[in-house]
Amino acid sequence: MSNTQDNAISRPFGSFLRSRLVALWGILILMGPGIITSNVDNDAGGITTYSLAGAEFGLSLLWSFIPITLVLIVVQEMGARMGVVSGKGLSDLIRERFGVKITFYLMILLVLTNLGNTLAEFAGIAASLEIFGISRYFTIPLSILFLMWLPVKGTYRSVEKIFLTACVFYIAYVITGFLVKPDWAEVIHSTAAPTLRTDTAFLVMLVGLVGTTIAPWMQFYLQASVVDKGLSAKDLKAVRIDVIVGSVLVSIVAFFIVLACASTLYKAGIKVDSAEQAALALKPLAGEYCSWLFAFGLFNASMFAAAILPLSTAYTVCEAFGWESSLDKKFSEAPQFYGLYCFIIFFSGLFILIPSLPLISIMFVSQVINGLVLPVVLVFMLLLVNDPAVMRRSTNGTVMNIVCWASTIGLAALSGFTVWSGLLALLGF
Amino acid sequence: MEAPRLEHTYLSNVLNRRVTSADGKILGKVQDLVIDADLPQPEVKMLVFRYGWDRKAFSVPWESVASIQESGITLKSDAIPASPQLQSLPASHIHLKDFLLDKQIVDVHGAKVERVNDLQFIISDGRLFLLAVDVGLRGLLRRLGFEDAVLRFLLWFFDYNLKEKFIAWNYVQTLSDPDRLRLEVPQSKLADLHPADLADIIEDMDVHERAAFVESLDEEVVADVMEEMDPKVQVSIIRGLGPEKAADILEEMSPDEAADLIADLPQETAADIFEEMDDAYEEQVKDLLSHEEDEAGGLMTTQFLALPPDKTIVDALAHIRLHADEVDVIYYLYVVDAESRLLGVTNLRELLSHEIFTPLERIMTTRLITAKIDAEAEDLADLFAKYGFRAVPVVDDDNHIKGVIRFKTLLEILAPHLGK
Numbered sequence: 053m054s055n056t057q058d059n060a061i062s063r064p065f066g067s068f069l070r071s072r073l074v075a076l077w078g079i080l081i082l083m084g085p086g087i088i089t090s091n092v093d094n095d096a097g098g099i100t101t102y103s104l105a106g107a108e109f110g111l112s113l114l115w116s117f118i119p120i121t122l123v124l125i126v127v128q129e130m131g132a133r134m135g136v137v138s139g140k141g142l143s144d145l146i147r148e149r150f151g152v153k154i155t156f157y158l159m160i161l162l163v164l165t166n167l168g169n170t171l172a173e174f175a176g177i178a179a180s181l182e183i184f185g186i187s188r189y190f191t192i193p194l195s196i197l198f199l200m201w202l203p204v205k206g207t208y209r210s211v212e213k214i215f216l217t218a219c220v221f222y223i224a225y226v227i228t229g230f231l232v233k234p235d236w237a238e239v240i241h242s243t244a245a246p247t248l249r250t251d252t253a254f255l256v257m258l259v260g261l262v263g264t265t266i267a268p269w270m271q272f273y274l275q276a277s278v279v280d281k282g283l284s285a286k287d288l289k290a291v292r293i294d295v296i297v298g299s300v301l302v303s304i305v306a307f308f309i310v311l312a313c314a315s316t317l318y319k320a321g322i323k324v325d326s327a328e329q330a331a332l333a334l335k336p337l338a339g340e341y342c343s344w345l346f347a348f349g350l351f352n353a354s355m356f357a358a359a360i361l362p363l364s365t366a367y368t369v370c371e372a373f374g375w376e377s378s379l380d381k382k383f384s385e386a387p388q389f390y391g392l393y394c395f396i397i398f399f400s401g402l403f404i405l406i407p408s409l410p411l412i413s414i415m416f417v418s419q420v421i422n423g424l425v426l427p428v429v430l431v432f433m434l435l436l437v438n439d440p441a442v443m444r445r446s447t448n449g450t451v452m453n454i455v456c457w458a459s460t461i462g463l464a465a466l467s468g469f470t471v472w473s474g475l476l477a478l479l480g481f
Numbered sequence: 482m483e484a485p486r487l488e489h490t491y492l493s494n495v496l497n498r499r500v501t502s503a504d505g506k507i508l509g510k511v512q513d514l515v516i517d518a519d520l521p522q523p524e525v526k527m528l529v530f531r532y533g534w535d536r537k538a539f540s541v542p543w544e545s546v547a548s549i550q551e552s553g554i555t556l557k558s559d560a561i562p563a564s565p566q567l568q569s570l571p572a573s574h575i576h577l578k579d580f581l582l583d584k585q586i587v588d589v590h591g592a593k594v595e596r597v598n599d600l601q602f603i604i605s606d607g608r609l610f611l612l613a614v615d616v617g618l619r620g621l622l623r624r625l626g627f628e629d630a631v632l633r634f635l636l637w638f639f640d641y642n643l644k645e646k647f648i649a650w651n652y653v654q655t656l657s658d659p660d661r662l663r664l665e666v667p668q669s670k671l672a673d674l675h676p677a678d679l680a681d682i683i684e685d686m687d688v689h690e691r692a693a694f695v696e697s698l699d700e701e702v703v704a705d706v707m708e709e710m711d712p713k714v715q716v717s718i719i720r721g722l723g724p725e726k727a728a729d730i731l732e733e734m735s736p737d738e739a740a741d742l743i744a745d746l747p748q749e750t751a752a753d754i755f756e757e758m759d760d761a762y763e764e765q766v767k768d769l770l771s772h773e774e775d776e777a778g779g780l781m782t783t784q785f786l787a788l789p790p791d792k793t794i795v796d797a798l799a800h801i802r803l804h805a806d807e808v809d810v811i812y813y814l815y816v817v818d819a820e821s822r823l824l825g826v827t828n829l830r831e832l833l834s835h836e837i838f839t840p841l842e843r844i845m846t847t848r849l850i851t852a853k854i855d856a857e858a859e860d861l862a863d864l865f866a867k868y869g870f871r872a873v874p875v876v877d878d879d880n881h882i883k884g885v886i887r888f889k890t891l892l893e894i895l896a897p898h899l900g901k
Binding site for chain 1: 582583584585595596598616621624625687688689690691711713714716717720721
């Protein structure tokens with residue numbers, strides 16, 4: 053045969069180009085789970101926290117993104133590895149190793165946390181569109197309809213493509229960060245040389261940054277998507293790259309939000325206490341476009357997370373209890389799955405429409421539950437990832453274990469601190 | 482002797498029950514039960530319990546159990562608790578809590594993967610027989626300790642009686658142990674399921690279960706099952722196999738399905754598989770691969786029946802009988818000249834309704850509906866909708882027949898757009 057040298061599938065040039073594009077798309081698909089998870093992580097709560105961090109403390113918290121990114125990578129890699137090696141989701145594994153009782157109460161906690169988070173996302177959608185002057189009584193029902201339509205009618209692939217495309221819009225924040233013309237020398241200095249203050253406000257903000265970046269639902273979502281993609285041990289390397297790229301991306305976006313707010317609001321001495329106030333305050337300082345970009349970013353982040361969080365919750369819970377859970381199934385085939393999805397969206401969406409709601413307290417309570425659940429989830433993950441019955445030869449190494457347990461204990465201590473200081477604040481001390 | 486009393490119990494009721502010796506000494510709490518799964522009606526053979534702070538495990542054969550009561554399990558006076566030696570147990574002995582509870586099983590009768598919430602036993606004469614696997618909500622509630630409360634509430638408030646959902650043990654295929662799976666599947670009822678049902682079941686398994694399951698099936702069956710499967714799962718299974726085995730399976734599939742699958746594989750995996758593949762088949766698949774996936778050329782199969790016009794119905798039927806196993810389109814027989822230019826078409830109905838020595842050119846239809854090799858899927862759909870064919874031949878500009886598009890293939894492409 054004439055074609056013996058070339059083992060690859062021979063195609064004419066047009067098809068060759070197409071096959072390249074297909075390959076690129078293949079990489080995008082493979083690079084999905086980690087990047088999507090990380091980007092959903094930059095949700096309404098995240099953007100609020102980053103804006104406040106920049107506005108209140110200027111550049112002095114920028115350094116924290118380096119350790120946060122490292123811990124994020126370590127934790128996410130563990131989850132992704134578990135998914136790849138065991139071929140099972142996290143709630144699946146917890147159910148199989150720790151029994152139904154522990155799973156049941158963990159799932160209740162997780163649903164509560166995610167309900168709170170989704171509530172915050174809807175608040176983000178409402179607030180960001182109100183910057184453009186559209187009332188929430190119009191936008192929220194529309195968003196609920198959109199989110200209902202997305203998985204119930206669309207197929208999984210188109211849903212995922214929408215989400216992947218949405219990731220690109222996070223560039224809005226990076227552009228905003230450049231448009232406000234920060235003092236780059238100062239930026240580099242404050243990133244490289246950490247400043248640590250011991251006053252409570254500073255520490256609470258630090259905890260907030262960590263807490264909003266590493267959330268319990270992410271671990272379930274990431275592992276489930278890895279399994280759902282049918283990735284196997286051969287893909288471990290690609291999955292690791294995906295996780296690292298995702299974690300770095302999320303931190304870059306967060307970095308630029310802090311940067312934008314620090315170079316404008318902090319310099320001008322403006323106090324804000326929400327992301328939408330930050331967006332509005334940017335207008336006179338950095339021009340209308342920055343304000344719009346910021347608002348658009350907030351909208352996209354909130355919408356993205358509002359679609360993923362209920363989906364992830366429904367997946368996780370159904371997986372734990374062995375109920376049918378797939379976007380490819382009809383409503384009548386997977387009633388618990390779609391039921392839970394719809395309940396979370398309707399409940400949180402309609403809740404937001406209640407006039408004069410103490411939104412800040414609600415978001416805070418959801419953050420507290422987040423903080424409480426995270427160490428629990430991490431401990432389960434660590435027990436599982438060190439179990440040879442689950443992980444075969446891919447259990448954690450000694451170094452990895454030291455890093456992981458240290459991170460977990462550190463995160464638990466930080467969460468404990470947030471909860472404690474939050475309780476004090478709630479009680480009025 | 483009095484008649485044996487029949488009574489049901491559940492694993493969740495037995496676990497953590499107190500174990501006492503004949504003289505009333507507390508020995509520990511029930512940790513697990515071991516059954517012999519190879520018996521037609523599997524019976525509990527061993528009781529495992531744990532004692533003390535270090536939760537040291539002991540086991541006794543079930544013959545040493547004197548009585549099972551709500552208050553606890555009492556052993557006979559001659560019982561000697563020993564440390565369980567897992568290795569010495571025969572392969573047919575399985576630990577119920579370790580291997581079954583909370584794990585996934587296949588309900589062979591309902592062709593579904595389910596999660597085990599509880600196990601139901603029948604107590605007969607002090608012996609415990611495994612009856613069924615509980616996969617329902619009631620099993621879940623029983624484990625959580627809410628069964629009574631929820632049942633009463635539902636009955637009182639909604640007048641609704643929550644039903645049990647059991648799968649009889651004969652219809653259960655366990656998945657936890659790949660070695661068992663490999664041994665059991667070939668003899669189990671699973672192998673007799675319809676490929677579409679098997680595909681659904683495999684899609685619900687994890688990667689290791691899939692690998693063991695696919696390995697235990699016959700290549701022909703795997704090929705049939707693959708054709709019914711989600712492309713993502715197809716890719717994951719093929720990548721998990723060695724190139725040789727993968728090539729064998731692909732060769733059993735119809736070339737158009739195989740080409741679609743190969744197009745989704747990473748380049749190196751595809752190249753490795755081509756190395757192992759039969760040359761003629763490889764050429765067919767590569768030919769199909771050179772066309773766009775959603776055009777006639779990419780959708781068609783090259784496994785169809787074609788004969789010259791001077792052959793008779795006898796020849797045709799002999800030809801069909803010879804190739805029935807490998808062709809994808811059996812209803813139509815295409816009549817072609819020596820250069821494989823399409824002259825006409827006939828079908829089984831015509832072949833059966835004419836005198837057997839009639840040459841094909843006398844019965845064939847020459848009013849041909851064909852598709853060009855670059856026709857789009859939507860246009861093809863219109864063709865099928867308009868004429869109601871089961872298959873449409875694909876020709877190039879000189880009317881050479883290149884392949885045949887089956888209605889089934891087109892349906893797979895269009896089904897996602899049909900809405901739910």
